[in-house]
Amino acid sequence: MKLHIQGGRLVNPATGEDRVADVFIDQGGIVAFDQAPDAFVADQTIDAKGLLVLPGLVDLSARLREPGYEHRATLESELNAALAGGVTSIVLPPDTDPVLDEPGLVEMLKHRARQMHQSHVYPLGAMTRNLQGKVITEMAELTEAGCVAFSQAEVQLEDASVLLRCMQYARSFDYTLWLRPQDPYLSKGGVAASGPYASRLGLSGIPVQAETIALHTIFELQRSARVRLHLCRLSSAAGLELVRQAKKEGLPVTCDVSMNHVHLTDLDIGYFDSNYRFAPPLRSQRDREAIWQGLLDGTIDAICSDHTPVDDDDKLLPFAEAEPGSTGLELLLSLAIKWSQEQAVPLAEALAKVTANPAAILGAAVPASCGKLYVGADADLCLVDAEQYWTPTPEGLKSQGKHSPFIGMELPGRVKMTIVEGRVAYTDTLI
Amino acid sequence: MRSPQLNRHGELTHLLTIEGLPRDIVTHILDTASSFVPLAERDIKKVPLLRGKSVFNLFFENSTRTRTTFEIAAKRLSADVYNLNINASSTNKGESLLDTIDNLAAMQADLFVVRHASSGAPFLIAEHVAPHVHVINAGDGRHAHPTQGLLDAYTIRHYKKDFTQLTVAIVGDVLHSRVARSDIHALTTLGVPEVRVIGPLTLLPSGLEQMGVKVFTDMKEGLKDVDVVIMLRLQNERMSGALLPSAQEYFKNYGLTQEKLALAKPDAIVMHPGPMNRGVEIDSAVADGPQAVILNQVTFGIAVRMAVMSIVAGA
């Protein structure tokens, strides 16, 4: 299939390249920019005038709810949502049901995803059996089956000695551990960030120490084990400062934040709106500013959507009883553009956080061209009308998760087309 | 964000929390309550205001006392009252909160009085019901108990008249207390210049100063020259959660005895939302003494609840 994308504004966050250029695609890869290769006759010409041509987004955390939670969402609906959001590579947390701790299960999942010919799915393997924090999983077998790294999802390890052993084991094979820094006892029962707002609302608080103490423990153990770590969903200024120090020290660590934390604070909870119930909880204005700062100075490497489809039965409940999380795959790009506009961050720099940077974190687990655009790269792209504003609605969302704090909010940037492996996989129907 | 308690015309259509209510609405509630107080002396203690209306007491957390005062208040307004005690755990397995509300609304409920263990539950309900249905929060988690805050304010006004000259101390487990939060909002809204909170740090939430109160961990310091002492109930569970060592130690340092009360002004009044734990937060001599106005709080509570119901039902 030969594609000619004509007249689009090519933005390659990996290099900062930003220019109007035609793109020529053949046999699933980018074969040329600007000039068509000799004897190239396009099967399909796409008019991209006025549109951005971007690498497909790389989302470091999206729950697709299979296996086990099919009543909430399925691979079909969620991969459709991904394409509608221009996301062509997705990392899956291991907290499915059953947990991704069996190579056979991982293979089945990868196979099923591949059959759908949509976005690439990269599962994280469970770090311990059933995420129970006692027995290390067969990390080598799981890697062979397709796991890109190992994680405990939201389940906290209570025993630091187990964490140390997991680190040492992973190090032996040069695997990466993805950890959520949260102390299980300090965060127990908490549903909102400790502070004046939670106190006013009478909501049980999670103090910032839940994050910082966990980080201290993690870094101390990492100093001895020297395993590569990726820290997931940082939420506080104090936590980010620790990450900054660790990087300065030379520890092999990267980290991400959820797009929700880039935009929202605890005050947005308003009158107990459970659409703002997240794990980790939304923190204060000062923490959000520290997140912006961390994104700009490189302390934070990437932003993910933390896509978690939750249905009405689990959201339309009093705040403390509601399930945390929101739908995010379809909003990731728009919210990145919104951040770039509101905080005056150059577009390429903002988009790097959802393309080249997450790809770099995944390293050898993904193709070299993931999140990048160059001649020879796999043709995973999205075309975006950055000037088009749209408003997410429950009916308009492709995901089965209809809950998001951004519903009803006008957002900039609409994905018009998503191309995966050189094939048009999604075309926007909204004019 | 417009408060969900006020309708388009700025009238009180639900009572969910005192926080954010304009002072004139709070004062109107207290003034209306005054009109209802004399009713208790009449033979016919009823007025026909809510005749034909159905009031449903939805208590997801048990409380015979509060439920009974709401029932009396509603009956004195000539409403039909239905009591539903719903065990919170059975709700998880069976009907969802909103489904329960929908079913009751289909039975022509006009007013819900709701007590729930989760902060914010009444807001969820208020958002969900039709415009002619009203919700009164009888206590949600740790967040608010607005009718208690109002009746405490009414009691203080009855004895002390002018809010703007007072120092009020709230003593005890503020961390877990919805009464404390509502009292603080009521008093600061009505212009009390100094609201003090007294307790051990383990029982005080963070960020209290932003709510406009002064924090004391030393009860003797905190009670100096106060005009009103509000004692909060200490629940037994607190002893087991690594928050407090024992009831005896708590009483020694934070219990109200005659000796400690003497540090307050000589005409200071002592209040308690009830039920009291004698010997834990309050000494019997004080509870039964001349400065305690605890029984009157109960009487005023009925009038205040009548006022709240008639105001929201008329919006």
Next chain:
Amino acid sequence: MTTPTPFASLDAEALYATLRNAVARLLAGLPAENTHLLGIYSGGGWIAERLQKDLGLAGEPGFLNISFYRDDYEKIGLHSEVRPTSVPFDVQDKHLIVLDDVLYTGRTIRGAMNELFDYGRPASIKLAVLVDRGGRELPVAADIAALTVALDPQQTLVLSQHEGRFHFEFESQSPEPDHA
């Protein structure tokens, strides 16, 4: 917009004098220790207070705040800012004289009677007003009316009290172009 009263007879002080004499005659025929005055807030309350003093009656008059007994609660809610009802005497088997400034639709009086019956069963209730302006919507009548005059719905009549003297404020909203 206040216009000069087209009726010279709307002199509140003069009407009060007429009312006072009529009430005195009424009281002469009733047992003093079993008869009480009650005024409906606010205008009726002032009248009751002044009559109690002027007629040298023992005890205190009662005051009725009928806001809990109105029939339009659904429409207007509860907004009363006047003082609460006060009935400092036993109502059972007593003769009550209810005082109000203006009798119009009759709904206020119905509410007042409903309220009184929640206090007990009076032997009789008589109604004395300064002005009966017609426009009745219920079968209610005044036993004493210092003045009876037919007013249109657009016309309002409000009693006020200043330094112990009564005064009527009369307003006519958007008069029809041709009245002649």
